[in-house]
Amino acid sequence: MSHSLCNKAAGFSIESAGSYAGKTVNFSIALEENILLPSDILSCEWYIDGTLLDNQHDLVLQGSLYCGDHVVAARLLTSTGWTGLKSAPFTNCTIPVSYVLEGPSTVNEGDTVSFYVFATFTDGSRQDVSYRYTFTADYGGSFQGQQFRAAQIDGQQDLQVEISARTADSQILKKSVLIKNTSEPPVDIPDFDFMVLRFIWQEGAGRDLDIQVGFENSNTTYDNRYVGYGNPNRTLPENTVPETDAYLWWAKDNTQTTGVEAVLLNIKRFVADHPTSGAMGDFLGRDFFSMDFHTSTVNNRLEVGMYAVWYGGSIDQGRFDVELTCYKGGEMQIQDSNFVNIGGTEVSSSVVAAQTKRSRPTSINDYYKVGVLAYNKETKQGVLHIYQDQTNN
Numbered sequence: 089m090s091h092s093l094c095n096k097a098a099g100f101s102i103e104s105a106g107s108y109a110g111k112t113v114n115f116s117i118a119l120e121e122n123i124l125l126p127s128d129i130l131s132c133e134w135y136i137d138g139t140l141l142d143n144q145h146d147l148v149l150q151g152s153l154y155c156g157d158h159v160v161a162a163r164l165l166t167s168t169g170w171t172g173l174k175s176a177p178f179t180n181c182t183i184p185v186s187y188v189l190e191g192p193s194t195v196n197e198g199d200t201v202s203f204y205v206f207a208t209f210t211d212g213s214r215q216d217v218s219y220r221y222t223f224t225a226d227y228g229g230s231f232q233g234q235q236f237r238a239a240q241i242d243g244q245q246d247l248q249v250e251i252s253a254r255t256a257d258s259q260i261l262k263k264s265v266l267i268k269n270t271s272e273p274p275v276d277i278p279d280f281d282f283m284v285l286r287f288i289w290q291e292g293a294g295r296d297l298d299i300q301v302g303f304e305n306s307n308t309t310y311d312n313r314y315v316g317y318g319n320p321n322r323t324l325p326e327n328t329v330p331e332t333d334a335y336l337w338w339a340k341d342n343t344q345t346t347g348v349e350a351v352l353l354n355i356k357r358f359v360a361d362h363p364t365s366g367a368m369g370d371f372l373g374r375d376f377f378s379m380d381f382h383t384s385t386v387n388n389r390l391e392v393g394m395y396a397v398w399y400g401g402s403i404d405q406g407r408f409d410v411e412l413t414c415y416k417g418g419e420m421q422i423q424d425s426n427f428v429n430i431g432g433t434e435v436s437s438s439v440v441a442a443q444t445k446r447s448r449p450t451s452i453n454d455y456y457k458v459g460v461l462a463y464n465k466e467t468k469q470g471v472l473h474i475y476q477d478q479t480n481n
Contacts, residue, residue, distance in 0.1 A: 098163070098164075098171045098172045098173070098174045099119065099120045099123035099124040099164075099171060100117050100118060100119050100120055100123075100124060100162075100164060100171070100174060101117075101118045101120070101174060102115055102116075102117065102118075102160060102161075102162055102174050102175070102176045103115060103116045103117075103118050104160060104176045104178050105178070106176075106177075106178055106179070107178065107179045107180070107182040108178070108179070108180040108181070108182060109180075109181070109182055109183050110180065110181060110210070111152045111153055111154065111155060111180055111181055112150070112151070112152050112153075112180075113150070113151065113152075113153055113160075113178065113180050114148070114149065114150040114151075115134075115148070115149045115150075115160055115162075115176075116147060116148045116149070117132065117147040117148070117162060117164070124164070124166070128166045128167070129147065129164050129165070129166065130165045130166060130167065131145050131164070131165040132144075132145050132146060132147055132162060132163070132164055132165070133145070133162060133163050133165075133170075134149050134160070134161070134162050135160070135161040135162065135173075135175075136153065136158060136159075136160055136161075137158050137159055138159070138161075149162075153180055154213060155180055155181030155209040155210075155213040155215065156179070156180070156181070156209075156213065156215045157177065157178075157179050157215065158177070158178055158179070158180070159175050159176070159177050159178075160175065160176055160178060161173050161174065161175035161176075162174055162175075181209040181210060181213070183209075183210065184207040184208055184209050184210075185208045185209060185210060186207070186208045187205055187206070187207050187208075187217070187259070187261055188205070188206050188208070188261070189203060189204075189205055189251065189253045189261035189262065189263045190203065190204050190205070190206055190263075191203035191204065191236075191251065191263065191265070192265065193263075193264070193265060193266065194265070194266045194268055195229075195236070195238045195265055195266070195267050195268065196238065196267075196268050196270045197238050197239065197240050197241045197247075197267055197268065197269055197270055198237075198238060198239075198240055198270075198475070199237070199238050200235055200236065200237045200238075201235070201236055201238075202234050202235050202236070203218075203223055203234055203236060203251060203253070203263070204216055204218045204234065205217050205218045205220070205221050205253050205261060218234055218253075220255050220256075221253040221254060221255055221261075222253070222254050222255075223236070223251065223252070223253050224251075224252050224254070225249055225250070225251055225252070225265075226249060226250045226252070227249060228241075228247050228249035228267050229249065229267070236251065236265075238267045239267070240475060241267060241269045245269060246266055246267060246268050246269050247266070247267040247269070248264060248265075248266055248267075249264075249265050249266075249267060250262055250263070250264055250265070251263045251264075251265050274471045274472060274473050275412070275438045275440060275471065275472040275474075276469070276470075276471055277412065277414060277436060277438075277461070277463075277469060277470035277471065277472060278414070278435055278436055278469060279416070279435070279468040279469060280355065280414035280415060280416055280435055280436070280468075280470075281354075281355065281356035281415060281416050281417060281432070282352065282353065282354055282355070282356065282414065282415045282418075282420050282429065282432070283352075283353040283355060283412055283413070283414045283415075283461075284350055284351075284352055284353075284411075284412070284413045284414075284415075284420075284426075284427045284429075285301060285350060285351045285352075285353060285394065285410065285411075285412055286348050286349075286350045286409075286410070286411040286412075286413070286426065287299050287348065287349045287350070287396060287408055287409075287410060287411075288347075288348050288408060288409045288410075288411055289346060289347065289406070289407075289408040289409075290346050290408075291345055291346045292345075292406075293346075293406035293407055293408055294345075294398035294400070294406035294408075294446075295343070295344070295345045295398065295399070295400035296341075296342070296343040296344070296398065296399040296400040297342070297347075297349060297396055297397075297398060297399070297408055297444075298316065298317035298318070298341070298349075298396065298397050298398075298399045298449055298455075299316045299317065299338075299349050299351065299394070299395065299396045300314040300315065300316035300317065300318065300319065300394075300395040300396075300449075300452055300455055301314060301315055301316055301336060301338070301351040301353075301392060301393070301394055301395070302314030302315065302324070302336065302392070302393055302452075303324075303335070303336075303358075303390060303391070303392060303393075304390075304391040304392070304393045304460070305389070305390060305391045306362070306390035306391070307387050307390075308362050308390075310324060310325075310335065312452075314336075314393075314395070314452055315336045315337065315338040315351060316338050316349075316351065316395070317341050317399075317449060318449045318450055318451055318452070318454070319338075322337060322338045322339075322340070323336065323337050323338070324336040324337075331422075332354070332419065332420055332421075333354070333357060334352075334354060334357075335353070335354055335357060335358040335361075336351060336352070336353060336354070337351065337352040337354070337422075337427075338350075338351050339351070339352075339422055339424070339425045339426060339427060340424075340425050342425050343399070343400070347425065348425050348426055349425060350425060350426050350427055352420055352422075352427045353392060353461075354420070355463065359465050359468075362465075363465070364387075364388045364465045364466045388464060388465045388466040389462065389463070389464055389465070390462075390463050390465070391460050391461065391462050391463070392460065392461040392463065393457060393459075393460050394410065394457070394458050394459040394460065394461070395452065395455035395456060395457050395458065396408070396442070396444045396455065396456065396458045397444055397445060397446065397447035397449050397454065397455050397456055398444060398445065398446045398447070399446075399447070399448065399449070400446075406443065406444070407441060407442070407443045408441075408442055408443070408444070409439050409440070409441055409442070410439070410440050410441075410442050410458070410459060410472075410474060411437070411438070411439045412436070412437070412438050412439075412440075412461075412472060413434060413436070413437045414434070414435050414436045414437070415429040415432040415433060415434055415435065416432055416433050416435050417431065417432035417433060418430055418431035418432020418433070419431060419432070438472065440459075440472065440474045441474075442458045442459060442474050442475075443458075444456045444458055457475060458474060458475055459472060459473055459474040459475060460472075460473050461473075
């Protein structure tokens, strides 16, 4: 662009069709009445997408241009200098051959990916027209703009979902996407009275693993109440005396580069205070077959959510082990940051690898969920699920 002084208001406009069916485009200068006359114009400069066009000095511009969205601009030279620039957006090749919804066909649960809509024009060129579309998923996740976040999948099966992109005039494009279940295989837990949840980390994984553990979906007043770092009390119910009677008991904070943090789950006490729901059915019947009755499945199930973050260390996402040891009978005692069973029987022990991210937690909202124990009070059995893709609570 010339460095000559611009000392006049533009005094003109660019006449444009705004959109052109093919590659050929044309524009003209319309002078504003009482400001500029044709005799005032000494020269003209045209720009396409910010680039000065050589040897184009007339008040009319016509030519051929690659397909897509563009901006045309112009300025005029008069005896008093150059006017300011005037510009106008336009699109050519506006009759596309096809529209395609593009993005990954496979997504891991918990991941965030982007989807796009591309238009293909008659000359074979492509243009991203995603801004014209609203993206949605039938289930299995949600969109923010073009970004799709896949949900965590219950169970162990993969999930097939349908992604849609819709314009204001109801043009719809669809794409099938498979959400892969990346969670560890579930661990079955037999009948137990006490469970010790140990979070164990080694040198190099991170420093100071902070945890929280709490009841969820238990249909009790203890739902979404947790023990662990960031809570004012180490037991649930709060200030339980003796602590061995608590439903949940956090041993203590461990700030070392290797070590254990542990929580004791006293499921025997919790079920005694919140027993299974009674039988429901047609009590007016006279035969009283067992099939006439059933128990409330919802009220007999609960979940224990497990959350963890690295408070320190330089690793963005370090690994650790979750060890679950279950006991029948006996009594539980605390030893430093661990729990031991005295006089009972160990009925199961499982170790599953997990990982989490760094955070400085002040509440459960600052933690990442690493797993969940689903427990049935009627069958007295549980299933442990560990997530490999963390999501905030």
